[in-house]
Amino acid sequence: MAGSAASLAAMSHAEAQSISETQSTVADAGAARPLQLTVNGVSRELEVDPRQSLLDVLRETLDLTGTKKGCNQGACGACTILVNGRRIVSCLTLASMHDGAEIETIEGLEKNGELHPLQQAFVEHEGLQCGFCTPGQIMSGLGCIAEGHAGSPEEIRFWMSGNICRCGAYPGIVAAVADAAGRS
Template identity: 90%
Template structure:
């Protein structure tokens, strides 16, 4: 007896096995989504709070509106476009971001700008005066205290702090008090010689 096609298949379009699986998967994924209202209300609101700071950077007064979570390094580089201060490890371990704040050397990547309202900040860009290099900058050139140059701004700013602190009396003392500044090129003999030379000129 011949089977009647109209009795073996229900009326309507016939879906392949693949189409059935795809449709089922889509329905399951759609059912797993939270309601639109729940998605809209559960999204965290963006924090738009800012603080206003006044700082003197390289002798110039600055009034800045910054995110309270921003480091001095990011304010210098991203807000003031002073990119001489380098972002190396961003963890306070390499010293590439060293600047002077109120005359003291700090790693600016770990220092919140919001904690230093009214501070005096000096960066590598502020050392040269009227086209004349700072004596420590000249000493770095003369003693070849750099190779790739990436760490050099931090080395120079740290060297200034080292001299000001009275820790440049001998090569061994300079090595100890400059040990927080890493030079991956290994230009340490020239760096130490440059700091010692500049200390002798002041």
């Protein structure tokens, strides 16, 4: 204890000021920052904590709960969405990194009461059981098709391998992606 007090007493004014500024910067790290996103075609102006993941902004701020929080470590794919047309796992990216981005989630696929062709294919091919992974599977499937990786069941399995289905509905998922790719 006496050593700590002696160290603090010996600290220069400049060192003390530097520590104070660092503490202030750390305290400001969580201050809300403006963020503009277009989510499912709707422009949104938000104030977000720069430490918030895109997944948490979607679920907690925008109440778009179709995107699931599975592992929160990027390993299961349940949180897959499209950002500027590319699939990403939203749990591993900060929302603040995507200012001005176009985001598409499972909620944005249905149009005028009609399921998206890939959603319909999931129903027809029984590409789901419990449904927890289904939004991420569908969004990843859309990315897979758009990227040109849906030429064969083997290719689909390879490019969809980042999306885990604990129920084991993989045959239906692969068939649904192949079917929807054939309709495109």
